Amino acid sequence: MALVLRCIRSRLPILVAARHASGGPELGRFSGKRAIVTGGASGIGYACARRLGLDGATVAVFDINKEAGVKAVQQLRSEGSDAHFYECDVSEKSTCAEQTEAFAKAEGEGKVHFLISNAVYFGSQALKATDKDWSKSMAVNVVGASNMVQSCHPFMLAAGGRGCSIVLLASVSAHRAQPVRWTYSATKGALHIMAKTMALDLSADSIRVNSISPAWIWTPEVSKAAQGDRKTWEPVWGEPFHMVRRFGEASEVASAAAFLLSDDASFITATDLPVDGGYMAMGPEGLGEKSKFAGSDEE
Incomplete structure (x- = not known):
């Protein structure tokens, strides 16, 4: 028994490091905290709600889709999270205020x-x-974010301000020209700068605001575009677009969001965190596997 205990103790640092490296939950980190995730019934939103719940927060899933929201909360609760569903169309300011x-x-x-x-x-x-098209894109993506921040602000003040944090979901589409994306990219660009201006205004209350710019993440929306065929489309959209040569996972975006909300990021505000697998760092040569470079010794 003593030998077994010594072996377990010797492996603990390795096990803990592996858990953190994989972006796994940190049990109890957000104990006593109350969090709202809009669009939390599926995709990145659901992954964020799940991560915050596993980290100990009481989580409210705000979503316009009642059926999906109820199912999401049932699943979260089955995993031990304190989760609740609130039906909400974020483009309606009064609804945001009431549900918050x-x-x-x-x-x-x-x-x-x-x-x-x-x-x-x-x-x-x-x-x-x-x-x-323009009205709906702006109403949900941009005005919706503003509605929720305005609704949460007085209750963050009630929580003391310091230690409170906001994350807006932007996109690589806010930073790079993409075909046929006028409406979507415009809203994501707006969120990118909104996070910075919100951070400035809320800094007086010690509330931090940051944004995240994901690249191609395997979500229900991407799955729909791929007709559910990840095996076929990952080599097309995943591998060549990212240095890590694959789609991102919603849980990886959730890990970044949890970090930005946490005290580990207490000196980070008005910042955009790319969760993009190297997407925005690459040039037109892509991964370089099919490119020729001047001055190269290669034939």
Whole structure:
């Protein structure tokens, strides 16, 4: 028995390091914290809600899709998370305020510590964009983020401000020109700069605001575009677009969001964190496997 205990103790640092390296949950890190994730019923939003719940936070899943939201919360609870669903269309300011207050005042707390603004309308148009396309894109992606920050602000003040944090989900589309993406890219560019201006205004309250720019993440939206065939489309969209040569996982974005919300990021604000597998660092040569370079010794 003593030998077994010595072996276990000798491996503990390795096991802990491996857990952190894999971006696994840090049990109890967010104990006593209350978090809202918009668009939390699926994809990146669900992964964020799951991660925060496993890290100990009480999580509110805000989503316009009631059926998906209820199922998401059931799954989160089955894993031991304290999760709750609130039906919410983030483009409606009054609804955001009402549902945020309902969650904040549940159990008599009156506090919100974290917000991940992830709700998104994926419609992407260019020359054929209509007023409706622009209106819906802006209302959900941009105004929706503003509505939620405005709604959470008084309850973050009630929580003391310091230690409260907000993450907006931007995109690599905010940084790079992509075909037929006028409406979508414009909203993500807006979120990129909004995070910085929000951070400045909320700094007086000691509330940090950052953004995340994911690249190609295997989510239900990407799966739909690929007709569920990851094996076929990963070599097309995943491998050549990223230095890591694959799609990203929603859980990897969630790990980055959890870091930005945590005290580990206490001196980080007004920053955009690319979770892009090297996407934005590459030039037109891509991975370089099919490129010729001047001055190269290669034949």
